[in-house]
Amino acid sequence: GPVLYVSGEESVQQLKLRAQRLGIDGERLIVLAENDLDGIIEHLEKTRPMMAVIDSIQTVFMGGVTSAPGSVSQVRECAGRLMLLAKSSHIPIFLVGHVNKEGAIAGPRVLEHIVDTVLYLEGERHHSFRILRSQKNRFGSTDEIGVFEMRDSGMREVSDPSRAFLQDRSLSEVGNVVHVALEGSRPLLVELQSLTTASRFGAPRRSVNGIDLNRLHMLVAVLERRAHLDLGTDDVFVNAAGGVRLTEPAADLAVALAIASNKRNQPAGADLVAVGELGLSGELRRVSQLERRLIEAHRLGFKRAVIPAAAELRDPTLSAMTLLRAETISDAIDRCFG
Structure with missing residues (x-):
């Protein structure tokens, strides 16, 4: 009709x-x-x-x-x-x-x-991707999202969002680490970029795009106290590429490793992903649905993953990946950068 x-x-x-x-x-x-x-x-x-x-x-x-x-x-x-x-x-x-x-x-x-249902169409003004997210659904799950790209001919579905959000040429650069986010029930690979530079002002700047600023303040404090990185006089900038907004604490490890990559001037590598929540004591905590996240990373060709040591994985397909388990953020930095 x-x-x-x-x-x-x-x-x-x-x-x-x-x-x-x-x-x-x-x-x-x-x-x-x-x-x-x-x-x-x-x-x-x-x-x-x-x-x-x-x-x-x-x-x-x-x-x-x-x-x-x-x-x-x-x-x-x-x-x-x-x-x-x-x-x-x-x-x-x-x-x-x-x-x-x-x-x-x-x-x-x-x-x-x-x-009965409330749907939000989200997206940054200067990015082409749009995310259709359910906030209320009386007849089904609210854990599903749709990813679309705005083109001249209208919005078109993005069949492989993870691949669309990644830029291969920048993954091997210093300060860039890939995180496997979970948007609803769909794993989504997001490139997290960071930059640290000596501040020219009395109070160093902390600037973010796509993550919570208060979360960055906490991560910088943990890196200084538990990983002994000198960030007190540095400006720190963090960006989630592609206009994605990350709210889950599972992105803590990727953000921390991206900042550490800048301080050490060493790239994490284009074949590495990081998933884990960071506690105030510097410990790495388990996150939900880690297997699903790593399977998606493996599908896209990633070979290494930094994960919490306590994570339990049973899927046999993950045996093809090198799993770098770490108990603390210091361990994770050492395993990642040697």
Whole structure:
């Protein structure tokens, strides 16, 4: 069946221009420029589409509600009526919502409580990759993600995200270490880059892109105290290449080894990955689903892995990898750089 796209912000003529640019023929697409909820529901009941998209819910209004579109009352009533229609007619309805500067849905939070599933499309402005992430799902897992690339012809699925995020020519450089992140249930190889340089100012700078700044402060303190690296007068910069955002503590070891690579002026090697959480005592802690992470690294041709000594691995395919087990960050640096 057809798909009904309801635009509350753009005219049909504007949508036609965009469709022509993206090469969409529109054979199975019905476009409606409408803000009145009663008119939208009338078209939904008349056309009975396979799926409907309302863009955006903040621009739709009900005539019986006196407040302005986008207010708590309007969003609650409009979303509630559309939800009842979707359940009674078995038509999946997607409600597009604006987000604020913090990345949360703009306006009242009541919208997230009404709907069955909340999906966020994340991505850095200056990078082409976009990650579709589920924050709520009443009928399935929230541990799955989709990775897409923004092109001139629209978004296209990235079939092998790990390979797409890696740049082979930079993996052998000083300060670069590959980490195997877990985005949902999907292992994702991310190149972590670091740079240390003598500070020209009284207070050294700590700058990050893609990881938490407070986490970097902790890792620098652990490296100074437990691994005896002199970083007190150095500016430290860390970047997760490709615009990926890492929030899991399993990236601690890769960040620490990248910084140590700079201080020693030795590359970790293009065939090495690092996975492990770092404690304040300098100990390496086990992380979840380590086997799945290492299997993905092995699939992409990585031959060595620095992992916590206490990690338990049973998969026979990992026997082809050289596993450098370490109990502390000092051990890990010695095993990695000799």
